[in-house]
Amino acid sequence: xxxxxxxxxxxxxxxxxxxxxxxxxxxxxxxxxxxxxxxxxxxxxxxxxxxxxxxxxxxxxxxxxxxxxxxxxxxxxxxxxxxxxxxxxxxxxxxxxxxxxxxxxxxxxxxxxxxxxxxxxxxxxxxxxxxxxxxxxxxxxxxxxxxxxxxxxxxxxxxxxxxxxxxxxxxxxxxxxxxxxxxxxxxxxxxxxxxxxxxxxxxxxxxxxxxxxxxxxxxxxxxxxxxxxxxxxxxxxxxxxxxxxxxxxxxxxxxxxxxxxxxxxxxxxxxxxxxxxxxxxxxxxxxxxxxxxxxxxxxxxxxxxxxxxxxxxxxxxxxxxxxxxxxxxxxxxxxxxxxx
Amino acid sequence: xxxxxxxxxxxxxxxxxxxxxxxxxxxxxxxxxxxxxxxxxxxxxxxxxxxxxxxxxxxxxxxxxxxxxxxxxxxxxxxxxxxxxxxxxxxxxxxxxxxxxxxxxxxxxxxxxxxxxxxxxxxxxxxxxxxxxxxxxxxxxxxxxxxxxxxxxxxxxxxxxxxxxxxxxxxxxxxxxxxxxxxxxxxxxxxxxxxxxxxxxxxxxxxxxxxxxxxxxxxxxxxxxxxxxxxxxxxxxxxxxxxxxxxxxxxxxxxxxxxxxxxxxxxxxxxxxxxxxxxxxxxxxxxxxxxxxxxxxxxxxxxxxxxxxxxxx
Numbered sequence: 001x002x003x004x005x006x007x008x009x010x011x012x013x014x015x016x017x018x019x020x021x022x023x024x025x026x027x028x029x030x031x032x033x034x035x036x037x038x039x040x041x042x043x044x045x046x047x048x049x050x051x052x053x054x055x056x057x058x059x060x061x062x063x064x065x066x067x068x069x070x071x072x073x074x075x076x077x078x079x080x081x082x083x084x085x086x087x088x089x090x091x092x093x094x095x096x097x098x099x100x101x102x103x104x105x106x107x108x109x110x111x112x113x114x115x116x117x118x119x120x121x122x123x124x125x126x127x128x129x130x131x132x133x134x135x136x137x138x139x140x141x142x143x144x145x146x147x148x149x150x151x152x153x154x155x156x157x158x159x160x161x162x163x164x165x166x167x168x169x170x171x172x173x174x175x176x177x178x179x180x181x182x183x184x185x186x187x188x189x190x191x192x193x194x195x196x197x198x199x200x201x202x203x204x205x206x207x208x209x210x211x212x213x214x215x216x217x218x219x220x221x222x223x224x225x226x227x228x229x230x231x232x233x234x235x236x237x238x239x240x241x242x243x244x245x246x247x248x249x250x251x252x253x254x255x256x257x258x259x260x261x262x263x264x265x266x267x268x269x270x271x272x273x274x275x276x277x278x279x280x281x282x283x284x285x286x287x288x289x290x291x292x293x294x295x296x297x298x299x300x301x302x303x304x305x306x307x308x309x310x311x312x313x314x315x316x317x318x319x320x321x322x323x324x325x326x327x328x329x330x331x332x333x334x335x336x337x338x339x340x
Numbered sequence: 341x342x343x344x345x346x347x348x349x350x351x352x353x354x355x356x357x358x359x360x361x362x363x364x365x366x367x368x369x370x371x372x373x374x375x376x377x378x379x380x381x382x383x384x385x386x387x388x389x390x391x392x393x394x395x396x397x398x399x400x401x402x403x404x405x406x407x408x409x410x411x412x413x414x415x416x417x418x419x420x421x422x423x424x425x426x427x428x429x430x431x432x433x434x435x436x437x438x439x440x441x442x443x444x445x446x447x448x449x450x451x452x453x454x455x456x457x458x459x460x461x462x463x464x465x466x467x468x469x470x471x472x473x474x475x476x477x478x479x480x481x482x483x484x485x486x487x488x489x490x491x492x493x494x495x496x497x498x499x500x501x502x503x504x505x506x507x508x509x510x511x512x513x514x515x516x517x518x519x520x521x522x523x524x525x526x527x528x529x530x531x532x533x534x535x536x537x538x539x540x541x542x543x544x545x546x547x548x549x550x551x552x553x554x555x556x557x558x559x560x561x562x563x564x565x566x567x568x569x570x571x572x573x574x575x576x577x578x579x580x581x582x583x584x585x586x587x588x589x590x591x592x593x594x595x596x597x598x599x600x601x602x603x604x605x606x607x608x609x610x611x612x613x614x615x616x617x618x619x620x621x622x623x624x625x626x627x628x629x630x631x632x633x634x635x636x637x638x639x640x641x642x643x644x645x646x647x648x649x650x651x652x653x
Binding site: 012015016019020022023026027030031034038041042044045049050053054056057058060061062064065067068069070071072073075076079087130133134136137138140141142144146147148149150151152153154155156157158159160161163164165166167168169177178179180181182185215218219220223224227275276278279282283284286295298299302303308311312315316318319322323326327 | 403435462486
């Protein structure tokens with residue numbers, strides 16, 4: 001190893017040590033403060049004891065939620081009615097609904113919104129379909145853990161990591177050279193001589209990126225739907241079998257209706273995720289080649305191209321789109337709990 | 341647990357999940373197994389490709405597909421060596437990811453379980469409103485909070501020119517990322533932990549009260565230890581979430597590479613088409629290996645959290 005190399009290594013080691021020490025200090029400090037507060041407040045007795053305990057226990061959460069979510073959300077709604085361009089700008093005007101009008105009339109933004117709707121329709125449906133299929137299959141296996149874990153594993157992988165992984169599937173090389181992308185290799189083996197450059201070809205690229213998200217979400221769908229399938233009372237299944245229902249009919253007439261609530265919850269949950277995910281498109285194409293979606297556009301409006309007002313309007317549109325999904329979700333969940 | 345009960349109570353007829361399993365076992369078909377394994381393999385192939393490419397030699401990985409490894413295998417740890425020791429490499433990002441994830445997991449646990457305890461066991465006026473208010477905040481997308489929150493970190497909270505809350509002066513430090521993740525995690529965390537804490541047996545709580553334990557004492561020595569299953573579920577959730585997060589890291593981590601977590605570093609690497617193409621595979625593998633290990637080791641708790649019903653974001 002050269003001297004430079006060594007110096008660099010020790011430099012990195014020093015930096016790492018400093019960073020980790022900071023973590024130990026922060027966590028230790030946080031716990032220590034909690035202990036001291038608990039100790040001091042624990043001396044209080046009598047009438048004051050409960051209010052003090054209440055403030056200590058609930059105060060931090062309420063304060064953080066107010067600073068981190070409530071006030072920012074309100075501010076973003078206000079920002080969406082302004083022509084604010086960058087963070088902390090002092091002079092800006094209220095321009096009414098102009099940002100919203102822009103979002104729905106600007107051709108590029110219109111395309112982005114339509115594309116997002118396409119993601120919303122396809123990804124949740126296919127994820128749930130795939131998850132349900134695997135859940136049904138592993139339900140009939142003696143040792144289901146192997147395939148289950150294999151399908152579930154992408155849940156632990158970041159969207160960025162997934163983008164890197166799929167890079168080796170969608171990679172493009174001139175057809176005369178040996179291929180490095182799996183997809184090109186496979187379609188060429190099937191006789192397609194000149195496969196396109198997948199990520200540059202619209203609208204194909206959008207669908208190929210959807211596959212990545214489906215790959216990640218199917219495991220979640222499988223686990224939740226699998227649990228719901230297991231919860232169907234055995235008597236129901238058995239009596240249906242006595243009546244001669246099996247395979248597809250059993251699935252369609254008994255199993256699906258009995259887990260309908262869960263299917264809806266999974267669908268809406270995946271929808272919400274789909275609406276918010278910006279990492280995949282951001283990493284794979286950065287929204288170029290006609291692949292942009294709402295969440296990525298919002299990010300670049302806010303932090304890259306200095307269009308805070310317009311970005312905020314997109315955020316509010318996303319917020320409004322999410323509300324009915326979440327409330328529907330909660331209603332179904334609550335009804336199911338009541339039944340149990 | 342199920343195996344224990346079934347082996348001790350042999351005489352009893354099977355009930356519930358065990359009975360269902362027994363029935364299903366009889367109907368298990370080789371076809372189902374075959375297709376399940378096939379899909380499992382299909383799902384694993386992309387990751388396998390990354391893994392194989394990560395230790396092939398630079399030239400091979402650049403010019404031929406990873407499946408050629410099975411035709412003429414080459415091993416080389418150069419990629420890993422370069423990615424771990426190089427100046428723009430993954431070592432500091434890995435450290436940063438740890439440094440971000442650990443506090444951002446531990447701090448919300450305390451704050452949320454305290455809040456959950458207060459809502460569940462310290463009756464006060466309007467507690468239903470507080471609980472549903474926090475719960476409903478899950479609706480707010482992260483994206484809505486980013487710009488104003490960053491403004492707060494820089495300038496403090498001002499309404500009509502009057503400073504209500506001063507800036508915490510943590511701009512450009514990891515503390516900013518910890519705090520942001522803590523704030524964003526609270527709706528889910530309070531919901532999950534409250535639901536668990538509320539179901540702790542009343543008798544235990546009352547006995548402690550009669551023994552003269554204060555509320556805070558009860559929280560520390562009864563609620564916290566008994567809530568471990570729920571805390572475990574939430575921790576793994578939060579660990580994976582924070583480790584895999586790119587958005588918060590990009591917004592609050594700034595552009596300083598010395599502060600970037602693996603996800604942000606990785607996104608930079610992918611963005612530089614051509615520049616460090618050969619480092620993508622080892623760097624990518626290093627990015628995913630920690631959450632994958634955590635996930636495989638603690639899958640049980642993760643599933644439990646998942647089934648408790650959660651919408652995160």
